[in-house]
Amino acid sequence: MKTIDTKAAAAAPQMRPYHHGDLASALLDAAERELTDKGFEGFSLRGVAKRAGVSHAAPAHHFQDVNGLLTELAARGFERLVSRQLAFRKKADPEPRAQIGASVLGYIAFAVENPSLFRLMFGSQRPDFNGERLVQAARSAFDDLVALAAKATGNSDPPDKDHTALVDVAGVWAVAHGLADLLSAGRLPLLHNLPEAIRNQIILKLVERVVEPVQPS
Amino acid sequence: MKTIDTKAAAAAPQMRPYHHGDLASALLDAAERELTDKGFEGFSLRGVAKRAGVSHAAPAHHFQDVNGLLTELAARGFERLVSRQLAFRKKADPEPRAQIGASVLGYIAFAVENPSLFRLMFGSQRPDFNGERLVQAARSAFDDLVALAAKATGNSDPPDKDHTALVDVAGVWAVAHGLADLLSAGRLPLLHNLPEAIRNQIILKLVERVVEPVQPS
DNA sequence: TGTACATCAGTGAACGCGCGTTCACTGATGTAC
DNA sequence: TGTACATCAGTGAACGCGCGTTCACTGATGTAC
Numbered sequence: 001m002k003t004i005d006t007k008a009a010a011a012a013p014q015m016r017p018y019h020h021g022d023l024a025s026a027l028l029d030a031a032e033r034e035l036t037d038k039g040f041e042g043f044s045l046r047g048v049a050k051r052a053g054v055s056h057a058a059p060a061h062h063f064q065d066v067n068g069l070l071t072e073l074a075a076r077g078f079e080r081l082v083s084r085q086l087a088f089r090k091k092a093d094p095e096p097r098a099q100i101g102a103s104v105l106g107y108i109a110f111a112v113e114n115p116s117l118f119r120l121m122f123g124s125q126r127p128d129f130n131g132e133r134l135v136q137a138a139r140s141a142f143d144d145l146v147a148l149a150a151k152a153t154g155n156s157d158p159p160d161k162d163h164t165a166l167v168d169v170a171g172v173w174a175v176a177h178g179l180a181d182l183l184s185a186g187r188l189p190l191l192h193n194l195p196e197a198i199r200n201q202i203i204l205k206l207v208e209r210v211v212e213p214v215q216p217s
Numbered sequence: 218m219k220t221i222d223t224k225a226a227a228a229a230p231q232m233r234p235y236h237h238g239d240l241a242s243a244l245l246d247a248a249e250r251e252l253t254d255k256g257f258e259g260f261s262l263r264g265v266a267k268r269a270g271v272s273h274a275a276p277a278h279h280f281q282d283v284n285g286l287l288t289e290l291a292a293r294g295f296e297r298l299v300s301r302q303l304a305f306r307k308k309a310d311p312e313p314r315a316q317i318g319a320s321v322l323g324y325i326a327f328a329v330e331n332p333s334l335f336r337l338m339f340g341s342q343r344p345d346f347n348g349e350r351l352v353q354a355a356r357s358a359f360d361d362l363v364a365l366a367a368k369a370t371g372n373s374d375p376p377d378k379d380h381t382a383l384v385d386v387a388g389v390w391a392v393a394h395g396l397a398d399l400l401s402a403g404r405l406p407l408l409h410n411l412p413e414a415i416r417n418q419i420i421l422k423l424v425e426r427v428v429e430p431v432q433p434s
Numbered sequence: 435t436g437t438a439c440a441t442c443a444g445t446g447a448a449c450g451c452g453c454g455t456t457c458a459c460t461g462a463t464g465t466a467c
Numbered sequence: 468t469g470t471a472c473a474t475c476a477g478t479g480a481a482c483g484c485g486c487g488t489t490c491a492c493t494g495a496t497g498t499a500c
Contacts, residue, residue, distance in 0.1 A: 017462085019461085019462060019463075019475080019476055019477070023476080023477085039342050041258070041341065041342055041343060044452075044453065044454085045453080045454065045455095046452075046453070046454080054476095054477075054478090055477070055478050055479065056453095056454085056455095056479095057455080057456085057457090057477085057478070057479075057480095058476075058477060058478080060454095060455070060456085061475080061476055061477075062476090065454075065455080066453095066454065066455095119340055122398065122399075122402065122404065123336055123340035123398075123402070124258065125256050125258055126258060163415070163418070163419050163422075166407065166408070166419055167419050167422050167423050167426070169407060170396070170405065170407060170408055170419060170420075170423065171392070171423045171426065171427075173395070173399065173405065174391070174392045174395035174396045174399065174423070175388070175391045175392060175395060175427075176395070177395040177398060177399055178390065178391035178392060178393070178394040178395025178396070178398070179387070179391045179395070181339065181340075181394060181395070181398055182339075182390065182391065182394055185339065185340070187339065188387065188390065190383060190386060190387060191383070191387055198380070201380070202380050202383055202384050202387060205380075205384050206384050206387065206388045206391070206427070209384070209388065209426055209427055209429070210388075210392075210423070210426055210427060212426075234495080236442080236443055236444070236494085236495060236496075240443080240444085261485075261486065261487085262486080262487065262488095263485075263486070263487080271443095271444075271445090272444070272445050272446065273446095273486095273487085273488095274444085274445070274446075274447095274488080274489085274490090275443075275444060275445080277487095277488070277489085278442080278443055278444075279443090282487075282488080283486095283487065283488095
């Protein structure tokens with residue numbers, strides 16, 4: 001009998017065993033789908049549980065509360081934001097300024113591909129932005145960009161009296177984030193309706209204007 | 218008796234007459250305070266009514282529903298965004314490039330002064346962004362900036378084949394919006410902790426990099 | 435100027451809803467011997 | 468290998484809450500004559 005039962009379970013994968021195995025991670029996946037479908041204003045824990053196919057009380061065994069889940073979701077978002085940037089950089093010219101351009105394109109691509117997640121990360125007050133986990137994840141995205149900018153411009157910290165290094169970093173960050181936020185919300189029709197290739201070309205030109213060339217010292 | 222009652226009412230302004238007089242506008246003011254205090258994720262119509270000192274059923278006589286009120290609130294936000302930019306421009310050098318810089322500073326100031334309203338305008342799905350009222354208001358903010366950029370750079374539409382005009386406009390918009398969003402959320406500590414004067418100086422330098430100087434034709 | 439009456443702009447009670455969370459429970463799993 | 472037992476990870480019912488909206492109502496205002 002035992003073998004038959006096991007076979008039946010294997011043949012009918014929709015019948016989850018009583019214990020899920022990795023519900024925590026399944027809930028995060030479900031949460032992301034919930035976020036995509038409902039927007040982060042319509043997000044609910046019950047909806048997430050339903051998507052994951054468990055009772056709505058089950059998440060309590062894996063996350064302290066709904067904001068705990070959102071915090072972890074945002075943290076993962078930052079990790080993916082970084083890896084999206086790295087993916088773009090890998091395909092680009094290794095020259096530092098080209099690397100910055102690629103990073104910005106990656107940043108924007110992430111936002112456009114995951115608009116609701118992006119808003120959770122930057123526009124919501126629900127994740128715990130003081131918690132170790134999230135601070136660390138967000139920080140690494142920032143540090144990556146700062147290091148890249150320093151390398152590209154030859155401006156090192158501490159900032160000189162003209163704040164040139166600050167202008168570099170803030171500029172790249174502002175352009176990336178501004179375009180990402182506007183484009184992912186569809187609020188920049190001027191660029192939004194352009195073919196992707198041309199749009200990227202424009203973005204790269206913009207980045208080139210923002211990042212000062214290396215000063216020979 | 219009548220005169221005495223009138224006097225009493227005047228002496229005790231906290232006693233509102235049965236009819237409010239201009240409840241619609243009072244509700245919008247209250248809604249903005251609610252937004253400021255609770256954030257746009259904690260916003261509720263009942264909270265607004267309470268702040269305005271009326272029953273929570275009263276708003277129904279002035280707005281179709283809660284999203285109608287939020288739509289009007291967002292539209293007013295865009296109008297104030299424009300007027301904040303104009304205020305900064307009035308104090309600045311009339312030279313076009315200086316005017317753009319001032320506009321960007323005004324944009325950022327608005328976002329920093331009204332972070333929750335700013336998010337309602339750009340990060341929420343609740344206002345009706347297809348409605349005439351809101352489209353018109355948002356449009357006017359955009360048109361103002363476009364006209365200014367065209368004037369500053371001498372690049373006219375239709376865009377040339379290098380998309381120089383597009384880079385100009387998108388660049389200014391991106392820098393303004395990116396810095397506004399990040400600074401108002403406190404997510405750009407690099408600039409956030411700087412004295413305002415220095416911060417503005419950095420922003421202006423950035424804008425100067427983004428906006429190409431007029432090409433002599 | 436007075437009166438009748440329609441309309442407007444409030445009130446307060448009640449509605450149903452979906453939410454996050456708690457709780458006692460139970461099935462499944464892992465471990466000690 | 469078997470058995471007893473602790474622990475883990477689910478269930479489903481129930482909790483209280485705040486929400487937006489509806490409703491019959493009533494007080495105040497405006498208008499016609």
